[in-house]
């Protein structure tokens with residue numbers, strides 16, 4: 046059984062079809078990233094799966110239930126980190142975590158949680174005094190306080206400094222190792238590459254490509270790019286067999302090949318190719 050199963054999902058805002066027949070299968074324990082340009086329909090899809098938004102068509106099953114009808118027990122099994130930051134008014138960070146921990150039958154220890162998200166030094170700070178990145182960490186802490194089986198993260202690391210982002214990645218890997226299923230939307234392709242078992246690229250409300258980050262766009266999209274310089278200037282070739290090409294070049298130049306580099310396209314390169322061809 047899959048953790049998330051979506052078939053032909055449709056959501057319309059007036060005449061605009063924000064989600065236009067979207068299919069998804071996400072396995073238990075998988076970390077799955079939804080990628081796509083602004084306005085592609087990722088947040089709308091995730092909100093439907095969280096039970097926060099009604100769909101206009103198609104089927105959705107999340108942890109065995111229809112999110113449009115599921116109740117409190119189901120909700121307690123799900124963690125959510127929304128795009129917009131939570132505003133806890135006058136509570137301190139630790140008070141906020143203690144407050145929300147009480148809503149869950151099983152929850153993480155608030156002090157451990159502070160440590161996990163790197164907010165121990167801010168335990169007694171009022172939440173409104175936190176920096177943007179610190180608030181985001183608090184949002185993440187609130188998303189996992191109830192030990193969710195399935196965690197939705199909508200652009201979780203926006204505003205994080207590079208160090209905080211790496212710490213967050215470690216946290217996600219830890220949650221994954223504990224067996225948590227993670228559904229992530231992100232605009233950081235390196236984040237998807239670092240964390241996701243599989244990614245889906247959403248364009249105009251539909252999945253246009255999906256697979257392991259390394260396989261996205263098909264095998265040919267992963268061809269090596271060999272660059273060098275000869276008498277005519279810079280040269281470049283895309284090839285499935287870079288070793289053979291290097292051998293030929295080495296023979297031709299009888300030694301060092303000037304300015305030689307061999308690179309593989311990053312997930313970002315392949316993503317931009319996919320998006321470019323669809324818009």
Ligand SMILES: Nc1ncnc2c1ncn2[C@@H]1O[C@H](COP(=O)(O)OP(=O)(O)OP(=O)(O)O)[C@@H](O)[C@H]1O
Nearest residue numbers: 058061063064081082083084085086087088089090
């Ligand atoms: N409440 C709403 N009312 C009307 N239109 C909406 C509403 N919410 C979203 N939309 C529209 O639906 C489309 C999909 O929006 P959505 O937020 O799902 O995209 P997204 O892929 O999450 O984008 P981003 O990467 O910018 O967060 C957009 O064109 C957006 O303007």
